[in-house]
Amino acid sequence: MDADVTLRVNGTGHQLAVDTRTTVLDLLREHLDLTGAKKGCDHGQCGACTVLVDGRRVNACLLLAVACDGAEVTTIEGLDHPLQDLFVAHDAFQCGYCTPGQICSAVGMLDEPGTDQLDGDAIRENMSGNLCRCGAYPNIVTAIAEAHG
Ligand code: FES
Ligand code: FES
Secondary structure: OEEEEEEEEOOEEEEEEEEOOOEHHHHHHHHOOOOOOOOOOOOOOOOOOEEEEOOEEEEOOOOEHHHHOOOEEEOHHHOOOHHHHHHHHOOOOOOOOOHHHHHHHHHHHHOOOOOOOOOHHHHHHHOOOOOOOOOOHHHHHHHHHHHHO
């Protein structure tokens, strides 16, 4: 069964008829050709699909598009944040597969209540939902720490 969904993605309005089982991740990748958010596990376990919905970080593979009617979605393609340059400056990636999710997740995390005091352990804890199979964690934490500072 299809349903109409209206949402804004990276500042552009869209109205689509999608199968009610369509996730936000599939809507972005398959319907809007925004392939920055990656499908790693498709089960909410890796964070590669992280995007911002109304400013909050979410696993797009777990969220149905019909539940986001009227929402503002920001993907890595629409993000303009100092953390992007800091990831480059600190070499915070290798293959890059997890990187869009890492950056979207960190941007959302930095806006969450209780994150005004963040040391390395707190960053690792707050980012524990975003896995990196290349093991770029030390440089990811360094980049986020500098963005926070
Ligand atoms: Fe969504 Fe892994 S693809 S958490
Ligand atoms: Fe390769 Fe993180 S940079 S998975």
